Amino acid sequence: MTTLSTIPSQLNVGLMGLGVVGTGVASILLNKQESLAGVTGRPVNLKKVLVRDLTRPRVIDLPDDLLTTNAEDILADPDIHILVEVMGGVDPAESYMKQGLAAGKHVVTANKEVMAKSGPELLALARKNEASLLFEASVGGGIPIVGCLMNELAANDVISIRGIINGTTNYILTAMAQHGTSFQQALGEAQSHGYAEADPTNDIEGIDAAYKLTILASLAYRSRFQPDDVYREGISKLEPQDFQYAQELGFAIKSLAIANLEEGAVQLRVYPALLPTEHMLAKVDGVYNAVEIDGSLCGQVLFHGMGAGREPTTSAVVGDLIEAARKMGAQHASPLYINEGTTNVPVRSIDDLESRYYIRLAVADRPGVLAKIAKVLGDGQISIASVLQKDVHPETESAELVITTHPAKEAPVQKALQAIAGLEEVRRVSNTLRIEE
């Protein structure tokens, strides 16, 4: 436990993980020592690096005695003040973080999965041990959204968070919008550029974005949320014509992560949605990320930047490292980052969502079809805003029908869609997307 009388004259860092981000962090610690000492007030020294395999070739030249395969060389060393965890995954990263915090070490992590699932427990453990736990790199790469929610924007009641926080899906959606490619083709391109992993499930199904949204919402609403609280839809059902029709209607399609407070409860959702093309978030293309905070005082503040990659993530990790270094000896003043369970803001069900909807249907090209569909919607008190009839295929006698609705509740819309799917004239409910405004 660090106290005023024991602030060390030099800070020693133990780095866990030497992948893409770990290499970036090590490089800064080795090559920018003067600059780091300038902003932290004392030398910052990389003392030990945990790796899986000592003999593996590396893109960075490190002295041999810096490397270890034994986590205890970092965890049990009382002279290591700051632990930087950039291994990823839950096991053993979470256990190392816990051991580090329990020993009074400050922990800086890029681990969104651990922070989303166990953040509040880890923060409580950090406070108990008068240590800092910092995790800017877990969301938004080089965009300083975590720190801003905790600090600069702390005066605000957060009304909503809306973000594009997964670069892989945004790259795929941008390619589909700009080049009319299919989902599979765009995914293949993303994989060949290294923007998507061989198993892309975490990205394209919104799991990664749900982790990040859980972290942001927990900070914004000072309550505890879990990844399972997030309603999720992936992007794999999108087809090129969805982008074409959206554009005709004045919208872009983006995978959004949204948290908003309504009637005392927070609604958490990740799904592809239609956004007016003039909205700032609609202009976020490629691997960029953006987060818009709507605060009671600040109004809508948008952050835009690189959401992933070696350098942006290193910016976040080293920024946290500097903050931890500056805070040394000041842990008694550590703020209440996250409500650790004394109050819990309830989660609002997706069934209670009120939204406009975009519905694309394959229907028989026969008179009276639209009237039948309109009746089902009308029976559910769902009001139609616009109808496009498209792409009649003479050989199959089918047509494509695109309907947008006025604001309606999710539950009756889903019920109406089931009824519509059951109509004899309806071949397929091809896609249903929500419209954000």
Add this chain to the structure above:
Amino acid sequence: MTTLSTIPSQLNVGLMGLGVVGTGVASILLNKQESLAGVTGRPVNLKKVLVRDLTRPRVIDLPDDLLTTNAEDILADPDIHILVEVMGGVDPAESYMKQGLAAGKHVVTANKEVMAKSGPELLALARKNEASLLFEASVGGGIPIVGCLMNELAANDVISIRGIINGTTNYILTAMAQHGTSFQQALGEAQSHGYAEADPTNDIEGIDAAYKLTILASLAYRSRFQPDDVYREGISKLEPQDFQYAQELGFAIKSLAIANLEEGAVQLRVYPALLPTEHMLAKVDGVYNAVEIDGSLCGQVLFHGMGAGREPTTSAVVGDLIEAARKMGAQHASPLYINEGTTNVPVRSIDDLESRYYIRLAVADRPGVLAKIAKVLGDGQISIASVLQKDVHPETESAELVITTHPAKEAPVQKALQAIAGLEEVRRVSNTLRIEE
């Protein structure tokens, strides 16, 4: 001087100034006590408010015994821990801030003029007295750019800052671009909406933006700059046709504040410039502000939001107040915000700028004019990128010529413009603007 053993159980705030922002701050301190105590860890109490006139009617209801016209009631009260200065102007605000810091009080200010002119001295005084001096509200209103440069982005070497940091000029330029109005008409509209003052000089001549840029550059480059280091051009020379021609060429016109490091020196400038329409900053309209930081690690991060107004500025002031409260008793760990003079990054002259240029000329409608102008430019090694000939006025036999150049140095361009102005066929060099890319 606050030490560990004397951290007070309740924080008392002295507020200086009860104008638009002061009213916002007072309202939060009075109405959000539970929430403030939640994030700071202890009650925050508004103890005294300095006003000019006790009898003036106010939009906020304050207990009579809270108000005073005597600054000493705040400055000499040892139980007031945090001084919030939102009076504006240099005198007496700066002197009050100095007295407060000298007494070990934490100071939160929205005062861009004082921070631009005397920031480094005040920060040195703050450190000497183990007090915090926080000034998020001095730049960008609700956009957390000051804190991010000091903290979250501290790992970066800043390559450049480019911002739209004066809402009044951006409102005027947006009106001119969207409605083709004249500068005078747009200014009148801005005044009637309360977005411009009766004497708009500070805004339209870039003085306000130069103060803000001085603050941002001092933080980013950890050196000391003065408002006089900023090369400034106002927006009053712009005419509706500049916006029309810029648009034809694929550009928007925005008043930009730019700091960039080149060859070891920082160039500081505020002027209206052409920006490609697809650039994020070109899309910042009306009274919105935006700042783009290009960092060595984070890449380009853009912040966009409300740059002024009661609520956004209150968000910044109260955010700083929360930070000061959280730091109580932790001043020994206060970071080196600004280099207080041990190193000084030199300022690069505008003459050394290399830029593309947009030049609009009124010329005689005669053969050979363009050849003469092109020769002058060629003699100065300035290469033409495009030429538009426009608006022949038969009655005056004059035509409008719009030339854009490839990158060229400022000094030879200005010399060539003088020579061009002296040509018999040239009636007027109507406008010269730089093109940012």
